[in-house]
Amino acid sequence: xxxxxxxxxxxxxxxxxxxxxxxxxxxxKSSSFMETSVxxxxxxxxxxxxxxxxxIKNDSLTTYIASxxxxxxxxxLKSKNTYTPQFGDQVLYACEIYNLNNEVIYSAQxxxxxxxxxxxxxxxxxxxxxxxxxxxxxxxxxxxxxxKVFGYxxxxxxxxxxxxxxxxxxxxxINKKNESN
Numbered sequence: 001x002x003x004x005x006x007x008x009x010x011x012x013x014x015x016x017x018x019x020x021x022x023x024x025x026x027x028x029k030s031s032s033f034m035e036t037s038v039x040x041x042x043x044x045x046x047x048x049x050x051x052x053x054x055x056i057k058n059d060s061l062t063t064y065i066a067s068x069x070x071x072x073x074x075x076x077l078k079s080k081n082t083y084t085p086q087f088g089d090q091v092l093y094a095c096e097i098y099n100l101n102n103e104v105i106y107s108a109q110x111x112x113x114x115x116x117x118x119x120x121x122x123x124x125x126x127x128x129x130x131x132x133x134x135x136x137x138x139x140x141x142x143x144x145x146x147x148k149v150f151g152y153x154x155x156x157x158x159x160x161x162x163x164x165x166x167x168x169x170x171x172x173x174i175n176k177k178n179e180s181n
Contacts (some may be wrong), residue, residue: 039156048145048164051100055143064143069129073141079137085118088177092133098166105158124149127167134171
């Protein structure tokens with residue numbers, strides 16, 4: 001009996017000392033995931049673009065301008081100023097954020113006056129580009145597809161995922177970079 005137990009321990013010991021042969025990782029060379037993702041994003045962007053174009057079409061009394069950055073805007077009040085903010089300028093602005101049904105998500109009172117240094121601070125892409133189109137004293141309404149504002153994350157509060165938005169922005173003051181130093 002002792003011999004059988006000793007033999008078993010010896011066999012177990014020898015088996016445990018054998019080096020296992022590692023498996024090679026399985027790689028699938030396919031771009032199907034990326035193609036699917038790109039296709040879904042194109043469809044979503046097209047749907048949002050159509051929603052925004054419907055708003056423009058139904059607001060026939062207002063002229064909207066298509067920006068080269070992929071959103072639309074209209075001047076509610078156009079000032080006589082001609083200087084648009086440049087890199088490093090600090091702007092003071094107020095804004096309200098609406099859903100596409102024109103219901104307030106964030107009021108100007110909730111957001112308060114905002115300070116932003118052009119292209120030196122974090123800000124949603126659409127508003128960052130939009131502020132650079134404005135002059136001091138302008139009031140502008142922007143129509144942003146979701147990928148220009150909060151995208152697939154939303155703001156984790158009142159703005160949902162992939163939600164296109166309407167911003168109404170008033171640019172109160174531009175402090176030129178060389179004036180603020």
